[in-house]
Amino acid sequence: MIITLKRGAKQKEISAVSDKIKSLGYKPHVSRGKDVTIIGMIGEYAEKYKDAFEAMDAVEHISEIQKPYKLASREFKKSNTVIKVSRGVEIGAKKIHVIAGPCAIESRDLMFNTAKIVKDAGATILRGGAFKPRSSPYAFQGLGEKGLKYIEAAGRKYHMPVISEAMSVEQVELLSKYCDIIQIGARNIQNYDLLKAAGKQKKPVLLKRGMATTVKELLLSAEYILSQGNYDVMLCERGIRTFEDSTRFTMDLNAIPVLKKLSHLPIVLDPSHGIGIREHVGTMAKACVAVGADALILEVHPRPQEALSDGPQSLLPEQFSALMNELDAVAKAVGREIL
Ligand code: PEP
Ligand code: MN
Numbered sequence: 001m002i003i004t005l006k007r008g009a010k011q012k013e014i015s016a017v018s019d020k021i022k023s024l025g026y027k028p029h030v031s032r033g034k035d036v037t038i039i040g041m042i043g044e045y046a047e048k049y050k051d052a053f054e055a056m057d058a059v060e061h062i063s064e065i066q067k068p069y070k071l072a073s074r075e076f077k078k079s080n081t082v083i084k085v086s087r088g089v090e091i092g093a094k095k096i097h098v099i100a101g102p103c104a105i106e107s108r109d110l111m112f113n114t115a116k117i118v119k120d121a122g123a124t125i126l127r128g129g130a131f132k133p134r135s136s137p138y139a140f141q142g143l144g145e146k147g148l149k150y151i152e153a154a155g156r157k158y159h160m161p162v163i164s165e166a167m168s169v170e171q172v173e174l175l176s177k178y179c180d181i182i183q184i185g186a187r188n189i190q191n192y193d194l195l196k197a198a199g200k201q202k203k204p205v206l207l208k209r210g211m212a213t214t215v216k217e218l219l220l221s222a223e224y225i226l227s228q229g230n231y232d233v234m235l236c237e238r239g240i241r242t243f244e245d246s247t248r249f250t251m252d253l254n255a256i257p258v259l260k261k262l263s264h265l266p267i268v269l270d271p272s273h274g275i276g277i278r279e280h281v282g283t284m285a286k287a288c289v290a291v292g293a294d295a296l297i298l299e300v301h302p303r304p305q306e307a308l309s310d311g312p313q314s315l316l317p318e319q320f321s322a323l324m325n326e327l328d329a330v331a332k333a334v335g336r337e338i339l
Helices: 011-023 046-054 109-120 147-156 169-178 192-200 215-227 257-262 269-274 277-290 317-331
Strands: 004-005 027-032 039-042 058-061 097-101 126-127 163-164 179-184 205-208 232-238 268-269 295-299
Touching: 004 011, 011 039, 011 046, 039 046, 039 097, 039 179, 039 192, 039 277, 046 058, 046 126, 058 317, 097 109, 109 147, 109 269, 109 317, 126 295, 147 163, 147 169, 163 169, 169 179, 179 192, 192 205, 192 215, 205 215, 215 232, 215 257, 232 257, 257 268, 257 277, 268 277, 269 277, 269 295, 295 317
Parallel strands: 097 126, 097 295, 126 163, 163 179, 179 205, 205 232, 232 268, 268 295
Antiparallel strands: 004 039, 004 058, 027 039
């Protein structure tokens, strides 16, 4: 349930409600608005304590959250969440951020060259996988920690926060040392131990929808992270699997207005994996901006034909910089900006 405190409630009053929640064996989730603070008391049978909280002086009113996902829901938080990443980057505000870089960190040179290319074109966050979830065990699996050192150094040189994927609980800890955002990939959306580990650390998390995950399941997976006390979660649509086989996946753009209505969390769209065909990534990226993306994630490679992973969907440097200008025009048409 949601406990809404009276306008201008003091810290002492907020603590009194939080302490009472804790004493009943629940975790308080405090969300401070400009004037009003709300506290979520989430867990089985929380509603049975409604009267006890209603009797407290600082409490204005109490409501129940009907949805199975609680902290992720618009019922819990009406205003859009804006996530503060490092280096002044904020996701969920007017500016649409572009996260760009190679699918995999292949070498130090590749990471630095690509960082310069995407930075010059206007990207604000650098991507690159050090641990790669490949369909084949014989395909390039990533450089591991060495790769993380390269992406961290490239981000430092070009003043960009960096993001990389964690596939296991142990990798979450390692990644949080080198990266500004932790990516949980489509294949791990229902790896609940991994979600909990991501929720226990403090770095923002980009959670990718699985290829056979419903919108409700995506929000429930986000809830796993939020419920551990990490409220900085971005939801990422990256294409789902359908009967259609002329594209790599089917980008579910329908999900964006639906998610925006159901949840306050920022939405990141990944047209590179969504369509999987370089020639069409730009067109879909424009559609993503038009439909309400708060950020895009795009794969870029200086020589995609030599890429060790996802070459066929990686944009060439010149394609990427031309696209950034087009995306900015679409962003302006929908009241946002990119460059
Ligand atoms: C990736 O971003 O390179 C990736 C593996 O993404 P997904 O989990 O969406 O397949
Ligand atoms: Mn990829």
